[in-house]
Amino acid sequence: MKPSKKIFMIAGYNTISMGTGRKEFNPRKERPGLEHYISEAGQGTLRQIGGGEHVDEGVVGNFMASRFNKQAHLGAFLGMIDPSLRLKPATRVEGACASGGLALVTGIKSALAGSAEVVLALGVEVQNTVKAIYGADILAGAGWFQRRKEGHAYFFPGQFSDRAGVYFEKYGREKSRKAFARWYRNAVENARLCPTAQEFENKTADLEAIALTEPNPKSFTDHLNVFDCSKVSDGASAIAIVTEEGLNRCGLALKDAVEVVGIGHAADDLTALPSDPTRLDTVAHAVKIALESAGITASDLATVETHDCFTIAGILGVEAIGLAPQGKGADFVLEGHTARDGKIPFNTTGGLIGWGHPTGATGVHQAVTIWEQFTGKAGDAQIRIPADRPYGLTINMGGDDRTVVAIVYKKTV
Amino acid sequence: MEYSERLSNVSVLGAAGKMGSGILLLSALEVADQMLKPENKDKHFVVNAVDVTSSALPGLMKYIRTQVLKAAEKKTVQLRKLYAGRKDLIENSDIIGAYIEDVMGIIRPGTRIEATYDSTLIFEAVSENAGLKVRLFRQINENNPNKPWFFTNTSSVPIGGLDKEAGLEGRILGFHFYNPPAVQKLVELITIDSNSSGMKEFALQLAKNMRKVVVPSNDIAGFIGNGHFMRDALYGIDQATALTREMPLHEAIYTINRISQDFLMRPMGIFQLIDYVGVDVVRFIMNVMNPYMADENLHSPLLDQLFELGVKGGQYADGSQKDGFLKYEKGKPVAVYSPEKGDYIPVPDFAHSVDTWLGSLPESVLSWKNLVKAPDKEVLAAKAFSDLKALQAKGAVMAVQYARRSREIGMKLVSDGVAVKAEDVNTVLLTGFFHAYGPVNDFVV
Numbered sequence: 001m002k003p004s005k006k007i008f009m010i011a012g013y014n015t016i017s018m019g020t021g022r023k024e025f026n027p028r029k030e031r032p033g034l035e036h037y038i039s040e041a042g043q044g045t046l047r048q049i050g051g052g053e054h055v056d057e058g059v060v061g062n063f064m065a066s067r068f069n070k071q072a073h074l075g076a077f078l079g080m081i082d083p084s085l086r087l088k089p090a091t092r093v094e095g096a097c098a099s100g101g102l103a104l105v106t107g108i109k110s111a112l113a114g115s116a117e118v119v120l121a122l123g124v125e126v127q128n129t130v131k132a133i134y135g136a137d138i139l140a141g142a143g144w145f146q147r148r149k150e151g152h153a154y155f156f157p158g159q160f161s162d163r164a165g166v167y168f169e170k171y172g173r174e175k176s177r178k179a180f181a182r183w184y185r186n187a188v189e190n191a192r193l194c195p196t197a198q199e200f201e202n203k204t205a206d207l208e209a210i211a212l213t214e215p216n217p218k219s220f221t222d223h224l225n226v227f228d229c230s231k232v233s234d235g236a237s238a239i240a241i242v243t244e245e246g247l248n249r250c251g252l253a254l255k256d257a258v259e260v261v262g263i264g265h266a267a268d269d270l271t272a273l274p275s276d277p278t279r280l281d282t283v284a285h286a287v288k289i290a291l292e293s294a295g296i297t298a299s300d301l302a303t304v305e306t307h308d309c310f311t312i313a314g315i316l317g318v319e320a321i322g323l324a325p326q327g328k329g330a331d332f333v334l335e336g337h338t339a340r341d342g343k344i345p346f347n348t349t350g351g352l353i354g355w356g357h358p359t360g361a362t363g364v365h366q367a368v369t370i371w372e373q374f375t376g377k378a379g380d381a382q383i384r385i386p387a388d389r390p391y392g393l394t395i396n397m398g399g400d401d402r403t404v405v406a407i408v409y410k411k412t413v
Numbered sequence: 414m415e416y417s418e419r420l421s422n423v424s425v426l427g428a429a430g431k432m433g434s435g436i437l438l439l440s441a442l443e444v445a446d447q448m449l450k451p452e453n454k455d456k457h458f459v460v461n462a463v464d465v466t467s468s469a470l471p472g473l474m475k476y477i478r479t480q481v482l483k484a485a486e487k488k489t490v491q492l493r494k495l496y497a498g499r500k501d502l503i504e505n506s507d508i509i510g511a512y513i514e515d516v517m518g519i520i521r522p523g524t525r526i527e528a529t530y531d532s533t534l535i536f537e538a539v540s541e542n543a544g545l546k547v548r549l550f551r552q553i554n555e556n557n558p559n560k561p562w563f564f565t566n567t568s569s570v571p572i573g574g575l576d577k578e579a580g581l582e583g584r585i586l587g588f589h590f591y592n593p594p595a596v597q598k599l600v601e602l603i604t605i606d607s608n609s610s611g612m613k614e615f616a617l618q619l620a621k622n623m624r625k626v627v628v629p630s631n632d633i634a635g636f637i638g639n640g641h642f643m644r645d646a647l648y649g650i651d652q653a654t655a656l657t658r659e660m661p662l663h664e665a666i667y668t669i670n671r672i673s674q675d676f677l678m679r680p681m682g683i684f685q686l687i688d689y690v691g692v693d694v695v696r697f698i699m700n701v702m703n704p705y706m707a708d709e710n711l712h713s714p715l716l717d718q719l720f721e722l723g724v725k726g727g728q729y730a731d732g733s734q735k736d737g738f739l740k741y742e743k744g745k746p747v748a749v750y751s752p753e754k755g756d757y758i759p760v761p762d763f764a765h766s767v768d769t770w771l772g773s774l775p776e777s778v779l780s781w782k783n784l785v786k787a788p789d790k791e792v793l794a795a796k797a798f799s800d801l802k803a804l805q806a807k808g809a810v811m812a813v814q815y816a817r818r819s820r821e822i823g824m825k826l827v828s829d830g831v832a833v834k835a836e837d838v839n840t841v842l843l844t845g846f847f848h849a850y851g852p853v854n855d856f857v858v
Contacts (some may be wrong), residue, residue: 133486137504149503153489219490 001263002293007111008247008257008412009104011240012368012377013044017198017356018234019128027128031234034069034126035080037358041236042081042122049118049240049250052084056116056246060092061103061123062360067138068129078120085120095267096142097309098398099123100237100363101405105265107241117246123361124236132232139359142399144270152221157229159400160310161221166277167312168223171327179330180311181211184227184353186339187308191350193381198233198356211311228311230351235358237365254412258374258392262294262408270402278327280313283395284320286404290393294408298322301344302389302411303373305366307397308351314338317395318346340383348373349381363396363405370394374411385411414533417447419562419615421458424529425536426549428462428522429469431728432566433538435594437462437473437520438480439623440536445516446622449495461521461528470522472730480595481516485509530557536588538566541697546570550579562612564588569635569701573605583607586616589636590625591845592690599845600625601636628840633831634705635698637841640831641852642686643699643711644822649673649683650713652811663751663758664767666738669811670746671767675774676812677819678797680781680847685746688726688737692719718752772806785849794849798856816857823853 015037018025025031038060046052058078065071072092079086093102100123107119127135133153140148140155152158168176185207191197204210211227220226242250247257264286275281291297298321306321308314315329323344324332332338338346349355349369352362370392372378374385390411397404423440427433441460448458464470485492489505492512502508521528526549529535535553539545550563563585565575572587579585587603600620604613620627630636635643649669656665670682687695696716703711719725719738726737739746740757748757778797784790798816801809823838832838839851850856 131486133489133505133509137506140504145503149500153493153505217490219487 001265001289002295003108003260003263004112006244007108007260008242008244009239009260009367009371009409010242010247010250010252010257011045011048012237012371013041013048013239014196014237014365014368015040015044015235016196017358019198019232019356021198021202021231023201025128031128034065034071034074034124035077037124037126037234037236038074038077038122039081041124041238041361042078042120045120045122045238045240046082049252052082052120054246054250055085055088055118055120055240057088057107057110057118058085058090058120058122059103059106059110060090061094061099061101061121061363062092063094063096063099063125064138064141064359065124065126067141068125068127068135074124078122094360095403095405096398097307097357097359098363098396098403098405099360100365101265101394101396101398101407102363102403104239104241104363104367104407105263105405108260108263111241111243111246117243118249119241120238121241121364122236122238123358123364125358125360126234127232127358128234135232142402146271154221156400157221157224157310160312161215161223163274163277163316164223164228164310164312167315170278171330175334176315176330177212178208179315179333180228181208182333183308183311183314183338184208184211186333187347187350187354189354190340190348190381191354194349194355194379197350197354198231199350199354224310224312230309230353230357233356233358235356235361235365237361237368239364239367239371256375257412258371259410259412260407261391261410262290262292262296264288264290264293264406265404267403268401270399274401278316280316280320280397280401282401282404283307283317283397283406284322286406287321287393287395290406290408294391294410296391296408300389300391301393302385303345303348303370303383303392305347305351305369305392305394307362307395308347308353309357309397311353313397314346314351314353321393321395345383348378348383363394366394366396367407367409370409374409416615416618417450417453417456419533420444420447421456422461422532422559423459423534423536424461424463424532425538426463426529427537427539429464429466429473430538430540431592432590432594433464433536434473434476435592436536436538436566436590438477438595441477441516441520442481442484443619443622444519445512448519449515458519459521459531460519461523461532463523463526463528465524467524470524474517474520474522477520478513478517481513482509485512526552527556529553529561531559532557532561533559534562534564536564536566541567541569541694541701543570543575543701546575547578550575550581550585554579554581554584560584562586562615564616566590568639569698571634571705572603572632576605576607583609584612586612587630587632587636588616588620589630589638591638597845598624598626599638599841600627601630601638601841601845602627603630603632603636605632626840626844628837629833630837631831631833633829634702635831637826637832637838638845639698639702640826641819641822641838641842642690642846643695643702645819646683646687646695647699647711647713648815648818648822650715652815653684654715660767661751662753663749664763667749667760667763668767668771670739671771672808672811672815674781676778676801676808677816678779678781678784678794678849680785684738688734688739688741689728691725691727692716692737693725694727696720715752719750722752722755724750771808772804774808775800775804781849785847790849791854794854795856802857813857816852819852820854820857823851827853
């Protein structure tokens with residue numbers, strides 16, 4: 001979808017991605033809940049746009065608060081963020097781990113439809129309420145429940161382990177595992193530059209060595225180890241989606257905004273199995289639409305935030321974008337092209353593996369990272385955006401390549 | 414009788430005790446593993462949890478349920494496969510719940526010894542009293558038509574004597590867990606000549622399935638673990654007593670506790686370890702062992718004195734430490750018992766002067782916590798002792814002497830034929846006592 005008028009994103013805000021790895025995290029102690037994260041992220045954005053009175057509408061992306069927190073009806077939490085939001089339209093959207101991306105798309109559509117000039121888009125998930133083994137049950141809801149019984153105890157790691165297994169067979173195990181380890185290292189090294197990242201305080205000296213730990217099928221999956229997986233996270237991210245009129249209303253300059261120039265949103269049949277486990281077809285489809293609608297190709301991108309819920313998903317993402325041919329994504333990563341000093345830096349604040357994966361918040365977090373990078377607000381994680389490639393791409397995936405939101409952004413000045 | 418049939422009816426005697434509850438847990442988990450095998454689906458399995466203290470049984474069952482839940486959460490990947498045929502169990506939580514019900518369904522808690530009369534295997538973890546053990550074995554053996562196997566958890570009583578006195582015809586062996594059995598990896602296996610080969614093989618298989626490290630010990634009172642610990646403790650007590658020429662006893666106890674912990678890089682000092690096991694239990698074990706000792710006297714008047722004063726150590730039902738030689742707050746020693754004053758003297762009252770007297774630790778002497786997780790702990794320990802040997806400070810000198818004595822005890826266990834080889838002694842101290850290095854080493858030679 002090509003926007004029929006100018007759409008911008010401004011005023012991004014991320015809470016800390018809380019979970020194992022953060023010093024503040026203690027699983028035995030009572031922790032902040034949904035309300036805390038929603039308030040912090042929402043207020044973080046409102047502060048930058050001159051308050052809630054400038055907002056016309058709100059969208060909350062969330063996957064499974066209904067089970068993690070026994071809480072539904074998240075749209076109606078907006079009024080809690082700030083009294084000025086009470087009685088304004090608010091909607092909660094859900095598309096598994098692409099819920100945050102759906103919040104963005106929903107907000108963009110509302111702005112395009114003329115029903116709002118300023119939309120507060122917020123994503124949230126608080127998952128540390130249960131142990132990982134039960135969290136796996138909850139997250140498995142992103143797949144087709146009729147297949148849960150035959151699935152792995154750690155359902156999604158199992159799904160992507162199967163993909164990794166086929167990838168190993170086709171393209172070589174050793175090279176692929178090395179690429180996974182490099183992906184992990186890049187993720188953590190980037191996260192160390194971002195104070196809100198879950199791996200910000202990670203002190204491991206040899207990241208690639210630890211990431212090469214052999215998978216243990218008895219306690220986890222056949223082809224992935226825990227370093228190949230994003231962690232369990234609590235967190236929220238918020239950003240404002242605005243028209244030109246909205247931008248003026250908030251009193252912000254163009255330089256504080258990033259422009260949305262292309263959108264690809266696709267959902268495939270949840271009951272169908274992937275036709276080729278070594279391809280992310282829905283991602284490829286959504287990215288193609290996003291790039292085409294933006295009128296650019298992958299070679300015009302300065303940076304990408306891709307959905308690396310697992311290292312294999314990161315590698316397959318590189319291929320789905322078209323930056324490397326099938327089977328060569330591993331080489332592309334090993335050659336250093338996705339590192340922060342590479343040809344096209346990926347996941348510059350750590351991505352899902354390094355920054356964290358509060359599922360419903362992830363899509364919004366990706367947008368916030370691109371906004372930070374394109375407005376010079378990324379702090380220590382800042383990368384240089386080449387003048388001839390002023391574009392960024394986010395890919396937010398729900399389930400095993402079932403719902404995908406891909407968005408192309410352009411640097412404004 | 415094949416492996417799973419032998420496990421079809423198990424009894425744990427003293428099931429509500431510190432050791433018994435862990436043995437019950439491990440037995441129930443292993444029996445459940447057998448029960449859940451497809452080929453055993455029509456067979457019946459029972460684990461009798463027998464304890465004389467009726468009031469302890471509800472707490473025991475609660476403990477077992479909590480532990481089974483933890484075990485299930487750790488092995489859900491395997492459990493999903495085991496329950497693949499149960500279409501009604503879909504989520505991990507369903508499967509974990511079913512597993513807990515299955516394990517708990519096997520266990521029959523009770524106070525009556527008659528429950529053991531149908532058993533094929535009996536774990537014994539009653540108090541360390543040879544007379545009581547013999548009485549129980551004899552009664553069960555006379556009333557049980559299955560010719561059951563007896564696995565005793567005794568840490569000190571010779572197995573051959575129990576066999577003969579209870580008339581078990583070689584159907585008993587020592588299967589000695591370490592505390593707490595659910596966590597500690599070590600099992601000391603004490604067999605006697607009259608054991609059948611099938612019984613020994615079964616014991617090894619069972620230990621393997623329980624994921625234990627087996628160290629064989631010969632049937633000499635105290636075996637390897639207590640053979641080392643009791644002598645090591647006695648040495649520590651004697652050293653403290655000797656020090657009273659220079660300082661009050663409570664300061665001497667503090668001194669030796671520090672030497673045996675901080676200087677020797679052990680998980681806890683010798684007096685804390687005595688408290689952990691129980692002053693009364695340590696005294697009791699020495700009394701059991703002593704008659705068998707030809708050339709030494711395993712006896713401590715200081716332990717007698719504390720025992721008579723009612724200072725016993727050990728643990729409360731919730732696992733927290735009772736006061737003994739030392740007084741504990743949140744598990745940490747904060748004061749030392751003074752038999753003269755009949756009260757505890759706070760550590761800060763004297764720690765500074767004693768620490769100065771001892772002299773400071775060389776930098777190479779790491780905390781046990783840091784040493785035990787180091788990949789090259791042998792090298793680091795060797796370096797620490799080489800630095801300690803070079804020092805003249807009192808603490809360093811006493812530490813080297815302590816380590817030499819510990820080494821001597823280890824080597825004596827081999828020369829006395831208790832342990833087959835020095836490596837076995839080291840394995841016991843490394844796995845059963847969580848030491849970071851074995852006592853039989855070249856560091857202090």
